[in-house]
Amino acid sequence: MRKGFSLLEMTLSAFLMGMAVALAFGLFSFGSRAFRLGSLRSGLQAEARRIYSQLDWDLRRTDMSTLSLVTSADDPMRQVPNVTGTLVERDGVCMAGLSDWRAAGSYDAATLRPRWDRYVVYFATTEATGGRLLRQVLTPSGAPFDSPYAALTLDPDVPGDVLAQHVDEFKVSRDATTDSIVVQLKLRERGGQKVGTAGKNLDETLELGFQVGPENTAR
């Protein structure tokens, strides 16, 4: 004679099944949050490396006498509250550059110094939710240039490269004692959740600081 399950067997199997399902879903949730946090970190890191390599390259090759900074001291709009309400700097820096470093015509025949034929501008936009870091190349008339770009305006609508989308702070200053530029960069992204907490949001921040001496500065 075949008999069905007893109430105890049903309860026990339902309990075990529930445990297994809860475990599986818990792990799935943990895994998806870990993956999200991991990809968020990788994204910030890629942005940081991109900014560092480009900005370091341009700064290292320029001439300090052609360089100009736009900070909150010149333009109060450069200081903005970030997502947490903290006031942060979103500065700009403009420097002379060369369109072709290999061309003989890019250098002065007598002094062998570069004949600067364009300006390169880096600046962070001022959205509270996270600025973009833009790199623009300006080619006004009057080259070669030997002084800072007088008509500089930080216009996000000018076509250029977007190096990062999650800039929290971009602070640029001049170190007068070493005749160099100090850059402080903070990238921040919301949406990460701390693994192991019940939905607690955790912002991710990646900070880089570097100091570069423009090597084509006349001594």
Next chain:
Amino acid sequence: MATRRGLTVLETVIALGLLAAMLLGLAAFFTNILAATAKQDDLTAGVVFAQKQLDKAVLEGTYANSTAEVQQGIYTHDSANQTSFFYKLTSTPVPLPSPSTQNGYWLEAQVWWWSTGPAQGRGRVGMLSTKLGQLVTPP
């Protein structure tokens, strides 16, 4: 006619044990992914930090006698907590190849974090340090 029977307690326990081991393995895998991305962030910040110390010593002209050992907090992933980076700068005079007659300086920046020294690591994430070197030729 064959009789059908349910699972024994032993079979059930073994099945659950296998399931638990598989789930724990997966959890460990995700934890390791997180640890690896955190280490990558620290390493990126550490390399730039080390380069900054080298550049600073060259710019300040202190490369010939740099023996600084300093600590600095930097945000590398968690927005609420900084990671403490330590660095040690050492400078060694090295003769420059002929026909040069003067000495150059081998400048080395060692940076470490989450550990008490540059040669120490942590379980599962390995060494938490990086080292950059630069040959500086006096002007």
